[in-house]
Structure formats: structure tokens, C-alpha cells
Amino acid sequence: MEGLTLSDAEQKYYSDLFSYCDIESTKKVVVNGRVLELFRAAQLPNDVVLQIMELCGATRLGYFGRSQFYIALKLVAVAQSGFPLRVESINTVKDLPLPRFVASKNEQESRHAASYSSDSENQGSYSGVIPPPPGRGQVKKGSVTHDTVQPRTSADAQEPASPVVSPQQSPPTSPHTWRKHSRHPSGGNSERPLAGSGPFWSPFGEAQSGSSAGDAVWSGHSPPPPQENWVSFADTPPTSTLLTMHPASVQDQTTVRTVASATTAIEIRRQSSSYDDPWKITDEQRQYYVNQFKTIQPDLNGFIPGSAAKEFFTKSKLPILELSHIWELSDFDKDGALTLDEFCAAFHLVVARKNGYDLPEKLPESLMPKLIDLEDSADVGDQPGEVGYSGSPAEAPPSKSPSMPSLNQTWPELNQSSEQWETFSERSSSSQTLTQFDSNIAPADPDTAIVHPVPIRMTPSKIHMQEMELKRTGSGNSVLDTLNLRSDGYSSSDSFTSDPEQIGSNVTRQRSHSGTSPDNTAPPPPPPRPQPSHSRSSSLDMNRTFTVTTGQQQAGVVAHPPAVPPRPQPSQAPGPAVHRPVDADGLMTHTSTSPQQIPEQPNFADFSQFEVFAASNVNEEQDDEAEKHPEVLTVEKASDPASSLRVAKTDSKTEEKTAASAPANVSKGTTPLAPPPKPVRRRLKSEDELRPEVDEHTQKTGVLAAVLASQPSIPRSIGKDKKAIQASIRRNKETNTVLARLNSELQQQLKDVLEERISLEVQLEQLRPFSHL
Amino acid sequence: MAKNYPLYIRSTPTENELKFHYMVHTSLDVVDEKISAMGKALVDQRELYLGLLYPTEDYKVYGYVTNSKVKFVMVVDSSNTALRDNEIRSMFRKLHNSYTDVMCNPFYNPGDRIQSRAFDNMVTSMMIQVC
Numbered sequence: 010m011e012g013l014t015l016s017d018a019e020q021k022y023y024s025d026l027f028s029y030c031d032i033e034s035t036k037k038v039v040v041n042g043r044v045l046e047l048f049r050a051a052q053l054p055n056d057v058v059l060q061i062m063e064l065c066g067a068t069r070l071g072y073f074g075r076s077q078f079y080i081a082l083k084l085v086a087v088a089q090s091g092f093p094l095r096v097e098s099i100n101t102v103k104d105l106p107l108p109r110f111v112a113s114k115n116e117q118e119s120r121h122a123a124s125y126s127s128d129s130e131n132q133g134s135y136s137g138v139i140p141p142p143p144g145r146g147q148v149k150k151g152s153v154t155h156d157t158v159q160p161r162t163s164a165d166a167q168e169p170a171s172p173v174v175s176p177q178q179s180p181p182t183s184p185h186t187w188r189k190h191s192r193h194p195s196g197g198n199s200e201r202p203l204a205g206s207g208p209f210w211s212p213f214g215e216a217q218s219g220s221s222a223g224d225a226v227w228s229g230h231s232p233p234p235p236q237e238n239w240v241s242f243a244d245t246p247p248t249s250t251l252l253t254m255h256p257a258s259v260q261d262q263t264t265v266r267t268v269a270s271a272t273t274a275i276e277i278r279r280q281s282s283s284y285d286d287p288w289k290i291t292d293e294q295r296q297y298y299v300n301q302f303k304t305i306q307p308d309l310n311g312f313i314p315g316s317a318a319k320e321f322f323t324k325s326k327l328p329i330l331e332l333s334h335i336w337e338l339s340d341f342d343k344d345g346a347l348t349l350d351e352f353c354a355a356f357h358l359v360v361a362r363k364n365g366y367d368l369p370e371k372l373p374e375s376l377m378p379k380l381i382d383l384e385d386s387a388d389v390g391d392q393p394g395e396v397g398y399s400g401s402p403a404e405a406p407p408s409k410s411p412s413m414p415s416l417n418q419t420w421p422e423l424n425q426s427s428e429q430w431e432t433f434s435e436r437s438s439s440s441q442t443l444t445q446f447d448s449n450i451a452p453a454d455p456d457t458a459i460v461h462p463v464p465i466r467m468t469p470s471k472i473h474m475q476e477m478e479l480k481r482t483g484s485g486n487s488v489l490d491t492l493n494l495r496s497d498g499y500s501s502s503d504s505f506t507s508d509p510e511q512i513g514s515n516v517t518r519q520r521s522h523s524g525t526s527p528d529n530t531a532p533p534p535p536p537p538r539p540q541p542s543h544s545r546s547s548s549l550d551m552n553r554t555f556t557v558t559t560g561q562q563q564a565g566v567v568a569h570p571p572a573v574p575p576r577p578q579p580s581q582a583p584g585p586a587v588h589r590p591v592d593a594d595g596l597m598t599h600t601s602t603s604p605q606q607i608p609e610q611p612n613f614a615d616f617s618q619f620e621v622f623a624a625s626n627v628n629e630e631q632d633d634e635a636e637k638h639p640e641v642l643t644v645e646k647a648s649d650p651a652s653s654l655r656v657a658k659t660d661s662k663t664e665e666k667t668a669a670s671a672p673a674n675v676s677k678g679t680t681p682l683a684p685p686p687k688p689v690r691r692r693l694k695s696e697d698e699l700r701p702e703v704d705e706h707t708q709k710t711g712v713l714a715a716v717l718a719s720q721p722s723i724p725r726s727i728g729k730d731k732k733a734i735q736a737s738i739r740r741n742k743e744t745n746t747v748l749a750r751l752n753s754e755l756q757q758q759l760k761d762v763l764e765e766r767i768s769l770e771v772q773l774e775q776l777r778p779f780s781h782l
Numbered sequence: 783m784a785k786n787y788p789l790y791i792r793s794t795p796t797e798n799e800l801k802f803h804y805m806v807h808t809s810l811d812v813v814d815e816k817i818s819a820m821g822k823a824l825v826d827q828r829e830l831y832l833g834l835l836y837p838t839e840d841y842k843v844y845g846y847v848t849n850s851k852v853k854f855v856m857v858v859d860s861s862n863t864a865l866r867d868n869e870i871r872s873m874f875r876k877l878h879n880s881y882t883d884v885m886c887n888p889f890y891n892p893g894d895r896i897q898s899r900a901f902d903n904m905v906t907s908m909m910i911q912v913c
Contacts, residue, residue: 337884
């Protein structure tokens with residue numbers, strides 16, 4: 010007796026229904042919608058309907074083939090009669106009335122029952138896992154053939170006669186063959202030796218060939234018993250076997266029914282999967298897994314903690330190592346818990362393994378838990394696996410992922426900066442530098458960081474400062490710009506001290522990535538920090554200041570240096586004043602070199618430069634800051650450009666350089682633009698100092714001397730860390746240039762003096778003879 | 783005590799496993815020393831450990847300690863143009879990540895030898911990339 014034998018009446022009835030549902034007249038496939046309608050009309054509870062669908066393999070296949078349909082109908086009848094839904098019940102239940110559909114006719118119920126004489130195998134004993142009742146085996150056989158047939162749905166309908174027979178050939182082997190069956194028919198992906206079912210397979214195989222005729226059974230006959238389908242899970246891992254085993258182990262109290270359904274589901278799945286990727290989970294399988302999942306975790310959107318899953322899977326009696334591997338594969342988000350998807354994948358793998366399939370090295374695509382809610386994984390990620398995470402508090406990967414996204418979302422900058430921080434912290438040894446670093450790092454915004462290579466040691470060290478200086482000079486403008494930008498942007502994000510401070514510090518820091526130790530540590534007396542202030546000061550201010558206060562500034566600068574300590578406003582006040590005079594001096598001295606031009610040039614240059622920079626960078630910042638400390642800014646700017654100009658001059662050439670200095674000054678000035686007011690202030694002082702220096706050296710010795718004098722008094726702006734350092738570096742550089750120029754001039758003077766001396770001596774010589782004479 | 787058994791040991795091409803085993807053990811002492819030394823920062827993310835430079839063998843040993851006192855020790859030949867500190871650090875980070883993944887597995891009992899294939903693969907890839 011084969012799987013599904015239908016009485017004539019049933020047959021007719023079923024085929025009627027089939028055609029009813031087969032609106033597309035495919036003769037093979039029935040539209041799901043119709044079928045569902047039909048089933049609903051059967052007035053069965055939904056889960057029963059679902060189960061029926063599972064059992065008949067429709068869920069697996071995704072459609073209702075004739076066989077499935079018939080099986081389903083039969084199951085409906087079974088269900089309606091009150092019998093538990095089981096694969097076997099299809100055949101065992103005798104006298105089953107025809108399924109009743111509300112809208113449909115169900116005359117042949119009685120006849121239906123009659124046909125189910127044979128197969129009295131009361132299966133029931135699925136719990137035993139392996140040996141399905143012999144009758145079942147037969148059925149299976151039949152189903153196997155059907156299975157084979159079914160896949161080739163097209164092929165069916167040929168040999169009505171034999172099919173029934175062939176299955177019966179292998180009754181003895183049924184239990185095992187059944188299982189193997191599933192694999193066999195479709196050519197079996199793997200003739201793996203199922204537990205105990207090895208031997209049976211071969212005979213089954215023979216039966217198989219024999220039962221190929223069973224194809225016909227499909228169409229003509231009663232639809233192959235569902236079991237066949239299930240059985241012939243050729244390709245899919247013998248989930249059925251496993252399932253049977255598993256359920257046995259896992260759910261000891263599982264009813265046979267469940268097992269049966271599971272098995273059948275698996276089988277069907279297997280069959281379908283014979284077409285597809287062997288790792289694919291069929292619908293029925295999935296259904297089963299979902300059910301299992303529910304037993305552990307009623308909420309389908311939740312997930313199973315690791316310990317529960319561990320127990321569950323341990324029941325499958327796989328070695329721990331393999332389970333561990335399975336877990337690794339299936340726990341996609343590495344959170345120590347399994348979502349539904351992950352659980353299904355894991356279950357599937359367990360089934361496969363049980364059936365002899367080797368575990369893959371990587372999770373097969375079809376098992377990837379992307380099907381189910383990504384939000385699940387997200388959620389899961391968010392909840393660092395409660396169970397799994399015993400150790401590693403620090404870097405639980407899941408915590409990383411949620412943290413990262415959150416970081417990213419909330420603080421994109423900070424995120425990067427946090428990375429930088431990390432880098433920094435790793436690099437910098439001292440903790441104290443961290444604080445300083447913060448500003449540095451934070452600003453390390455990618456933007457600024459890009460400009461100014463980030464990792465610079467915070468430790469205020471001379472080396473760094475020098476580096477900074479170099480960097481500054483090198484990338485002065487850009488740095489300043491970025492600094493400006495950064496400072497503004499960062500002041501908000503930075504965790505630093507006061508904002509203004511921060512701004513200044515940002516700038517400074519950025520500039521002097523290396524160190525915070527401000528000029529104090531700079532080897533040469535750091536020249537006033539004109540640059541910082543310059544950078545900060547908006548071009549406008551500078552220009553204004555410049556034009557207005559040029560002369561005064563110089564003086565102010567000179568006066569300023571001594572008043573270094575009180576950086577803030579007080580310095581500013583004197584600053585400007587100092588600057589002015591200094592500037593004036595500078596201007597005056599520059600007469601030869603068109604001092605007017607110089608200050609003006611710087612102005613121009615500054616202006617344009619500032620504009621350029623300001624425009625390009627965060628102009629507003631500068632302006633704002635400039636506004637805040639207009640005086641300072643202006644002074645600084647004035648001094649800065651001037652000083653920078655001069656410095657540039659010194660650097661580049663010996664003589665005029667006015668033009669050169671102007672642009673150079675401008676550039677330098679622009680760099681100082683970046684730093685915010687605070688540093689500006691400081692810079693102001695330094696600028697003042699510097700300016701005088703710069704001016705001096707151009708002016709010649711007297712001025713130079715003054716400058717030199719001022720230089721030493723240049724400040725120890727400590728506070729500002731980076732800015733200070735940067736400024737000091739700049740100042741130092743400027744001082745260097747100034748001094749170089751001074752030197753050259755002095756040399757010149759020396760030469761002159763020597764010449765004079767020579768001439769005088771000559772004269773003396775000449776006179777002497779006279780005297781002698 | 784007997785607590786310092788290795789959870790995982792893997793060697794590069796030379797396959798002088800025993801020798802490396804020994805080196806690792808000896809370095810454990812130094813690692814412990816460092817751990818006890820640093821009071822404030824309990825977890826030193828990375829601990830560059832260039833101390834053990836034998837003239838003959840000329841290898842470097844790097845140590846790394848996690849929060850849970852699991853130590854990773856890496857021994858590299860100096861002939862290998864001295865990996866940069868960043869690389870070492872990133873390698874340790876990867877190791878740590880893989881280790882946490884292994885930990886997540888409920889089937890893994892802390893203290894067992896690590897048999898995770900993923901972990902193996904990761905380590906192999908790292909070693910290949912280095913050598």
C-alpha cells in the first residue's frame with residue numbers, strides 16, 4: 010500500500026477540487042490562493058491548516074502540486090474527522106470521510122474511508138526516531154518514488170501501474186530506508202551513512218529505480234503520500250532523520266504527531282531542496298524550527314540566550330566541538346544569543362550534521378540570517394549577548410557594533426576623534442597629555458586632521474614644539490585655516506576647558522600637535538606669538554588694525570613682552586599699544602624700504618590672505634573671535650602680518666624683502682588667524698614681541714636690539730598648550746630669521762667699520778709721514 | 783597554581799613549537815610583572831615587550847593582556863623587518879576580538895583549549911600576513 014491511496018470517490022473528488030483550484034489549468038500546480046480558500050472553507054483552525062500544508066509539502070515547495078494537494082485534502086479529511094494529523098494518518102485512517110469544505114461538496118466521505126485499508130502501520134512511533142513503522146516505510150517508498158517524481162513534476166503521469174508496487178518492495182527496509190530515502194531519490198547529495206540507515210539505502214536505491222515508475226502515480230494515482238515527498242529528501246540533509254532524532258531528544262514529550270509532521274516536513278523539504286541549494290531550509294523545516302524556537306522563546310522576535318540554546322542543541326547528542334562550531338557559524342552577530350533566523354540556521358546545521366553532512370566552514374548563504382529581521386540582528390547586537398558574554402567585558406564585539414553605530418550617529422566627529430583618541434592614548438604615554446590631547450584629538454576632526462597630521466604627541470616637548478613649528482611653517486596657512494575651522498567646530502565638541510580657551514587651545518594644539526608646553530619650553534625665547542593671533546584675527550581686523558595701528562603696534566609689542574604672564578585682556582590692552590608703537594617704529598625704519606608699503610602690504614597681503622583664508626576656512630570663526638577680541642586681534646593681526654612679513658623677509662632675502670615679507674607675513678599672519686581669541690591674546694603678546702623683532706631686524710641694530718630684548722621676555726604662555734607651542738615655535742622661527750638678518754647686517758656693519766678703520770689707518774699712514782716729516 | 787596553561791598555541795612555519803612554548807612560558811613571568819606594575823591602567827591595550835631579545839634567536843615577544851587576565855603572547859622573529867608597533871597592536875586587537883567571539887559560544891567553556899575554526903582561520907591569516 011502506498012502512501013496515499015485514495016478511493017475512487019476520493020480520487021474523483023480530489024481531482025475535482027484540484028481542477029477547481031487549478032485555475033491556471035496547469036494541471037500540476039494549484040494556485041495557493043484558491044487552495045487556501047478551500048482550506049479555510051474546511052473550517053479547520055488555522056494552525057491545523059498550516060500543519061496540513063506543511064505535511065503535504067506545499068510549504069516546502071511553495072506551491073500545491075497535485076500530490077500535495079491530494080495529500081492536503083486527505084489531511085483535511087483526517088483533521089476534520091478528529092484524527093491527529095500525521096503523515097501516516099493519511100493512509101492509516103480508514104473510513105475517513107472526504108474532507109468537508111463548506112463551500113464544497115463532500116460526498117464521498119465514506120468511500121474515502123474505505124480506501125485506507127492497508128497501511129495500518131501505526132506509525133506513531135516516531136519517537137523512536139529511526140525505525141519508522143514498516144508500513145510507513147512502504148509508504149515512504151512510495152513517496153520516495155513520488156518524490157522523485159514530484160521533482161520532475163513534468164515527468165509524472167506515466168506509469169500508473171508500477172508505482173504502487175515498487176514501494177512495497179522494500180518494506181523491510183522501510184524504517185531506515187525511509188530516511189535514506191529522502192536522500193536517495195534525488196540522487197542523494199551524499200550517500201552518507203545515516204545512523205543505521207546505511208544498509209537500507211542501497212536496497213532502497215534499488216527500490217528507487219524500480220519506483221521511478223512511481224512517477225505516474227503522481228498524476229494518475231492518488232497523490233503520493235506525503236511521506237514520499239518527505240522521504241525523498243534527496244538533497245537536503247536528512248533533516249528528517251535528524252528531526253526525528255532531535256525531537257526525540259529534545260522534546261521527549263513530543264507527540265508522535267509532531268515528530269511525524271516534522272519528519273514529513275523535513276522530507277518534503279529535502280525533496281525540494283534536492284533542487285536547490287542543499288543547505289536551504291525548506292518551509293516545512295523552517296516551520297518546524299520556528300515551532301521549536303517557540304518552545305524555548307515564545308517571542309519570535311526575541312532570541313534565545315546561549316545557555317538555553319546550548320541545552321537544546323546538546324540534546325541532539327552531537328559532540329560539543331561540533332556544536333561549538335555550529336554555534337560559531339550560526340551566531341551571526343556574535344552576541345551569544347540566537348535569533349529566530351540564527352536558530353533556524355543552527356538547527357538546520359545540526360540536522361545536517363546528524364545526517365552525516367559535514368559542517369561547512371562558512372555559513373552557507375541560504376542559512377544566513379539576513380532573512381529575518383535585520384532589526385533582530387540589530388536588536389541582538391544591541392543587547393550584548395547576555396549569556397555568551399562571560400568574559401571580555403572590554404571588547405565584546407556586539408557591544409562594539411552597537412556602540413559604534415551609536416557613536417557614529419551621535420558623534421561622527423567624536424567617533425573619529427575617539428579613534429584618534431585611541432591612537433593618541435596609545436601613543437601618548439602620559440595621561441596628562443590626554444587632556445591636552447583631547448583638544449588636539451577632537452579637533453582632529455578628520456578635516457583638520459587631514460590637514461594637520463593628527464597624531465602628535467601631546468607631551469609638550471621641545472621636539473614637538475619644534476616639529477610643530479616646522480609643521481606650522483610648512484603648512485602654516487592650511488593649518489591655521491583648519492585650526493580656525495576646527496576651533497570653531499571643535500569648541501562645541503571638545504571637552505575642553507572654556508570655549509575661548511578651547512578655541513585658542515584648539516588652534517594652538519592643532520598647530521602644535523606635539524606639545525602643549527608653550528613657549529616656555531621652547532629653547533629660544535619664543536618670539537611673541539603673532540601667528541596665533543594672526544590666524545585668529547580676521548583679515549578685516551588685521552587690516553584695520555594694521556592700517557590704523559601699525560606704528561603703535563610696534564611699540565605696544567615691545568612693551569608687551571614683559572607683561573606676558575597676564576595673558577588675557579591686560580595683555581591685549583598693552584598689546585595693541587605696544588603693537589602700535591612697534592609698528593610705527595617698524596614703519597619708520599622701513600622708510601627705506603617703503604615702510605608704508607610694508608605695513609600696507611601686509612595689510613594688503615594680510616587682507617587678501619586673510620580673506621582668502623577666512624573665506625576658505627571658517628571665516629566666521631575668525632571674525633567672531635576677532636570680534637571678541639578686536640583689539641587683540643587687530644593688534645595681533647597687525648603685528649602678525651607685519652612680523653610675519655618681516656620674518657619672511659628675513660628668511661627669504663636679506664634686503665628689501667618687503668614684498669616678500671608682505672606675502673610671507675600674510676601667510677604667517679593667516680596662520681595665526683586660525684587660533685581663536687585666547688590664543689590670539691597670547692599671541693598678541695607674542696606677536697607684539699615678535700613684531701618688534703621682526704621690525705627690528707629690518708630696521709637694523711637698534712631695533713634689533715630692542716627686539717632681542719623683547720624676545721627673551723617673550724612669554725611663557727603656558728597655558729595654551731598647543732597654541733602656545735605653535736606660537737612659540739613660530740616666534741622662534743621668526744626670531745631666527747630676524748636674528749639671521751641681524752647677523753648679516755651686523756656683518757655688513759662690521760665690514761663697513763673695518764673699511765673705515767682701514768681707511769683711517771691709511772690716512773694715518775699718510776699723515777704720519779707728514780708728521781714724521 | 784597550574785593556571786598558566788595555554789589555551790591556544792600556534793607557530794609559524796618554523797614549527798618549533800616546543801621552543802616557542804618555552805619562550806611563551808618564560809615571557810609569562812614578565813607579563814605578570816608588568817600587570818602587577820601598572821596599577822592604574824589595568825588593561826594595557828597593548829604592551830610592547832621587546833625585552834626578550836636573545837642574541838641568537840633574535841626574536842621579539844609581545845604581550846597583551848585582556849581585562850579578564852587572558853594573556854596573548856606573540857613571538858616574532860626579528861628577521862622579519864620588525865613589524866611596526868601598529869601592526870602588532872592591530873594583530874592583538876584582532877586576536878582579542880576573535881577570542882571574544884570564541885567566548886560567546888555557549889559551548890565553549892572558559893579554560894578549554896580553543897578549538898574554534900574561525901579562531902584558527904583568523905590566526906592563520908594573521909600569521910601568513912606577517913611571514
